[in-house]
Amino acid sequence: MDGAHPGLKDGIVTRDVCKSNHRGCCSEKLPPIQVKACPGNFYVYKLYPPKACNSVFCTDANTISKDVPVRAPCHNLNCTADEVCGETRGISGCMCKDDHHRVNAASFGSVITCHNSSAWISLSRCLLSEAGFSTEVLHLNNSDCKGTVRDGRVEFHFNNDDRKCGTQLKVNGTHAIYENSIQGKVDSADGLIISRERTLNLQFACVYPLTQNTSMGVAVDVLKSITQLTLPPGKGTYQIRMIPYKDADFTELFDGAVAQTSDEEIYISVDVEGVDSRQFSSVLDLCWATPTNNSTSSITWSLITKQCANPEDGTVEVLRNGESTSSRFSFRMFTFNGHPPQLYLHCSLHLCLLEGNSCAPTCKSSHLKRLRRSSDLNDTSATMVSFGPLIFPSGKTDLLDVRAPQPKRYRPKV
Incomplete structure (x- = not known):
């Protein structure tokens, strides 16, 4: 063969061939042949029968292109028990077996996990291979963020520390959204003149609510009350x-x-866990007390209203609000007349994106102590959390005379 072997991007090439005998290396020219380098690491030749019955075709291995090593098409693919090595659209890879359970096939079996400012997304390798996309060409917005193959799935990851990978944080009126995409491009060369380039752009997001309300559905822990918001897949x-x-x-x-x-x-601390404290702070909107574990009770006493201490209760002091993901306040103990000596506390809060926003409320009351605000945080999300009961020995608390529905009579007895 006169000329080097082609590379993958060369497509089908035409090469002259010569007949070698005792008179020389190329004593007689033969009809030209065609050669193509295939993605499965092998070559295909279109040959013509030699004129002499004792003639054969051969080639010099030194002319083989370095980017197409000669080895088995499925070398080092490590297909799983649910996959089988094959080729489609000119791409060799681990294909799905016929009995493979194709869940969420339209988005390549994507599974998304979101936590804090981090996300993990995995795709089915065999579904990608069937669509003609090899795992090597896929990456996030930042092309340096490649996927990792594990147990037949291609996994991608980003966070807000050392692996941002082109992630964008956006806030609308209702949600905070971390956005990224899985991208890839393949070029199936079908000949010398044409090629068929295909591009994958699979966009995904982690969404955190800006405003939500929830209440405790189980018995309240004496020391701490926990409310966990679990959103649909792909949500934070x-x-x-x-x-x-x-x-x-x-x-x-x-x-x-x-x-x-x-x-x-x-002294009460309300802490939000599972969001990035460099981007978000929490703001207490309302806090109130009830004599029973019913946040909507008609008998109630306000502690924080409109993000500030209730002016009706001179013992409430807001120590931190909107400065970080931990809010703090204090008040003097009391109980309700005509009810057992115990209290239940409830708070409604939201998250605030610190970047470009003033999250700490401005209160006229002197009870709000301002702390230095972090300079590297961001804006908003909301929830209600309850705590209780606070139990008091008889005669050791202030008595609060509250009779529904007369909120004007809400005053503690000192």
Whole structure:
């Protein structure tokens, strides 16, 4: 053969061939042949029968292109038990077996997991191979972020630390959205003149709600109350914890019973876990107390209203709000007249994207202590969380005379 072997991108090439005998290497020319390098790491030749019955075709291995090593088409693919090596659209790969359960085939069996500012998405390798996309050509918005093959699936990952991968954070009126896409391009050369280029662009997102309301559906833990929001697949999850403390340093947990005088202060921390504290803060909108584990009870006492301390209760002090994913406030203990000596606490809050937003509320009351705001955070999401009961020994609390439906009479007895 006169000329080198073609590469994958060369498609079908025409080469002259010569007959070699005792008179020389190319003593007689033969009809030209055609050669193609295939993605499965082999060549296809279109030959013509030699004139002499004792003649054969042969080639010099030194002319083989380095980008097409001669080896088995399925070399190093490691197909799983649900896959079989094959070829489609000019691409060799691990194809799905006939009995393979094709779940969510339209999006290549995608599975998305979101947590904090991180996301994991995996695709079915065999479904990708059947569509003509090899795993090597796929990447996220940043082409350096390639996928990893594990157990027949191609996994991609991004986070807000050292692997952002071109992820964009957007906020609309109702949700915070982390967006990225899986991209890839293949070119199936069918000849010298034409090629068929195909592109994959699979967009996906992790969505966190900006405003939500939820209530406790199980018995309340004495030390802490947890509400977990679980959204549909591809949506984010986060937790809210309400934890009471005995001291202003928030180091000594409240054990559920008041053992001192009616002037005892209780300190409440409401912490949001599962969102990126560099991008979001939490804002307490409302906090209130009820004598029973019913957040909608007609007998209620407001502690925080419109993100600030209730001016009707001079003992409430907002210590932190909108500064981070942990909000804090304190108040002096009390109970409701005509009800058991116990309290249930409830709060409604939302997340605030710190970038370009002023998340800390401005309160006229002097009770709001401002802390230095982090400079690298972002805007918004909401939820209600409940805690209780707080149990008091008889005669050791302020008594609050509250009779529904007369909210104007909501005043503590000092």
